[in-house]
Amino acid sequence: DSGVTQTPKHLITATGQRVTLRCSPRSGDLSVYWYQQSLDQGLQFLIQYYNGEERAKGNILERFSAQQFPDLHSELNLSSLELGDSALYFCASSARTGGTDTQYFGPGTRLTVL
Amino acid sequence: AQSVTQLGSHVSVSEGALVLLRCNYSSSVPPYLFWYVQYPNQGLQLLLKYTSAATLVKGINGFEAEFKKSETSFHLTKPSAHMSDAAEYFCAVSDTSRGNQGGKLIFGQGTELSVKP
Numbered sequence: 001d002s003g004v005t006q007t008p009k010h011l012i013t014a015t016g017q018r019v020t021l022r023c024s025p026r027s028g029d030l031s032v033y034w035y036q037q038s039l040d041q042g043l044q045f046l047i048q049y050y051n052g053e054e055r056a057k058g059n060i061l062e063r064f065s066a067q068q069f070p071d072l073h074s075e076l077n078l079s080s081l082e083l084g085d086s087a088l089y090f091c092a093s094s095a096r097t098g099g100t101d102t103q104y105f106g107p108g109t110r111l112t113v114l
Numbered sequence: 115a116q117s118v119t120q121l122g123s124h125v126s127v128s129e130g131a132l133v134l135l136r137c138n139y140s141s142s143v144p145p146y147l148f149w150y151v152q153y154p155n156q157g158l159q160l161l162l163k164y165t166s167a168a169t170l171v172k173g174i175n176g177f178e179a180e181f182k183k184s185e186t187s188f189h190l191t192k193p194s195a196h197m198s199d200a201a202e203y204f205c206a207v208s209d210t211s212r213g214n215q216g217g218k219l220i221f222g223q224g225t226e227l228s229v230k231p
Binding site for chain 1: 146148150156157158159160163165204208209210217218219220221222223224
């Protein structure tokens with residue numbers, strides 16, 4: 001158990017819908033990262049928040065947004081869903097920010113768009 | 115831009131045999147390198163990381179990796195495979211390029227390890 005929790009574990013929805021994925025980082029960690037894992041793209045970095053502020057952005061679609069709240073939990077919002085958004089979404093957390101910090105991954109949320 | 119390449123999407127070994135999973139990196143700055151393991155229906159677990167200290171890094175579950183700058187490699191090894199090692203393994207580099215204030219990981223495509231009895 002990494003100490004990072006993600007809810008829900010599974011999500012099945014229809015095209016055009018909007019969903020929210022939730023992540024609670026390890027106790028004391030200030031950074032939260034979101035990654036998408038799909039068969040065709042592999043593991044791709046989406047976005048990072050550090051102590052409530054956006055720190056780095058990757059290949060995140062405009063239909064997707066995220067935020068980190070004062071209690072440091074984070075939410076990833078996916079809207080106008082398409083079939084291609086079906087994937088495993090991971091949240092990771094680290095103590096600070098920077099290249100040497102170990103990122104601890106949650107169990108993921110499997111999103112299926114029908 | 116930094117990147118990693120994992121050679122071989124699937125590796126199969128017999129129980130008790132040497133495990134060798136290959137990873138080559140590309141980076142214009144000293145890299146920070148990681149190996150993660152993903153068991154079926156689970157998240158990623160850190161096996162080990164290289165952050166410019168000792169070039170031979172020992173990790174959990176008997177795995178180790180050696181950083182070789184001349185070969186731009188960071189291959190993962192284990193002397194004797196166990197059935198429980200069957201999983202997918204990911205090599206990653208931390209993006210330390212100029213202008214990046216975060217610590218995002220850039221992953222390879224993964225290598226699935228099968229262990230035959």
